Amino acid sequence: MIQVQNLSVGYGRRRVLSDVSLSVKPGRMTGLLGPNGSGKTTLMGAMGGVLPVRSGSVQLLDEDGTTRDFLSMDARQRAQVLSFIPQKVQTSFPLRCSTIVMMGRYPHLSSFANYSEDDIIGARQAMERAGIAHLWDRSVDAISGGELQRVLFARALAQKTNIMFLDEPSASLDMAGTVNMFDMLREIADDGGLVFVTVHDLNLAALYCDELIFLKHGEIVGNGRTEDVFTEERLSEIYETPIRVQPHALGKVPQAQAVPRAFRNDALFSGASKLTKRCAG
Numbered sequence: 001m002i003q004v005q006n007l008s009v010g011y012g013r014r015r016v017l018s019d020v021s022l023s024v025k026p027g028r029m030t031g032l033l034g035p036n037g038s039g040k041t042t043l044m045g046a047m048g049g050v051l052p053v054r055s056g057s058v059q060l061l062d063e064d065g066t067t068r069d070f071l072s073m074d075a076r077q078r079a080q081v082l083s084f085i086p087q088k089v090q091t092s093f094p095l096r097c098s099t100i101v102m103m104g105r106y107p108h109l110s111s112f113a114n115y116s117e118d119d120i121i122g123a124r125q126a127m128e129r130a131g132i133a134h135l136w137d138r139s140v141d142a143i144s145g146g147e148l149q150r151v152l153f154a155r156a157l158a159q160k161t162n163i164m165f166l167d168e169p170s171a172s173l174d175m176a177g178t179v180n181m182f183d184m185l186r187e188i189a190d191d192g193g194l195v196f197v198t199v200h201d202l203n204l205a206a207l208y209c210d211e212l213i214f215l216k217h218g219e220i221v222g223n224g225r226t227e228d229v230f231t232e233e234r235l236s237e238i239y240e241t242p243i244r245v246q247p248h249a250l251g252k253v254p255q256a257q258a259v260p261r262a263f264r265n266d267a268l269f270s271g272a273s274k275l276t277k278r279c280a281g
């Protein structure tokens with residue numbers, strides 16, 4: 001389990017997160033949601049050790065009861081337990097896609113060792129699982145945005161860690177690509193892995209995530225099991241727009257629907273709670 005306590009993070013003089021505390025558990029898929037600029041990328045980056053924190057702690061509680069300070073681990077140690085798919089990547093060299101995926105094996109190599117046959121096989125399998133085996137020799141600066149997201153996902157799969165952080169991993173994926181990726185993430189969580197993912201698509205989050213954490217203005221405004229926190233009232237308040245919630249056609253999973261202005265009845269609607277009553281009625 002990862003436990004975050006009183007985390008404060010900012011950029012320059014600007015504080016973005018103040019005293020944020022939360023825990024993310026193994027065997028679960030946890031979604032991090034919230035409006036644009038609410039601090040999701042900042043929180044995930046700070047928890048993943050790629051952004052400096054001002055105060056607070058991020059601890060890794062192992063099953064055997066040992067506690068490790070996540071933030072004081074060096075990058076290599078951290079990469080042995082955590083794979084991180086960032087929202088943005090900068091590639092200054094035209095590396096081959098397979099080279100990027102092989103980087104996932106790097107934290108597991110002993111000093112001065114080269115990649116083994118098993119590492120190469122692992123990278124090939126990861127690219128196959130991510131549906132990009134055909135990109136093995138392609139240069140990373142000559143692929144599409146969605147293909148790049150799959151390459152980064154394959155790198156995370158090749159890394160074979162029990163913890164995965166993903167920041168908007170499906171932003172450039174088509175529907176089939178999104179479902180494939182989230183099905184795989186679900187399997188990883190069902191096998192005991194810890195999956196922590198930021199996502200703007202509320203319905204995707206509700207379909208796949210066991211737990212949801214909502215951020216707004218750098219504070220947690222919702223945290224709990226999906227069925228408990230994914231309500232019309234809460235979503236409408238967080239996003240400051242009326243949102244209806246109904247079960248998915250395939251089952252009981254809640255799904256959100258935006259309400260365009262043309263469909264709002266001003267006489268009846270003047271806030272989230274009235275919308276909720278009207279929807280219920």
Ligand SMILES: Nc1ncnc2c1ncn2[C@@H]1O[C@H](COP(=O)(O)OP(=O)(O)OP(=O)(O)O)[C@@H](O)[C@H]1O
Pocket residue numbers: 011014016034035036037038039040041042043
């Ligand atoms: N490098 C930076 N320097 C200064 N301010 C930043 C920087 N990166 C982000 N911010 C600010 O920090 C706040 C939180 O940004 P963050 O990217 O964490 O939000 P987010 O919830 O991930 O947003 P989005 O949903 O739009 O991706 C925003 O107000 C943003 O403008």
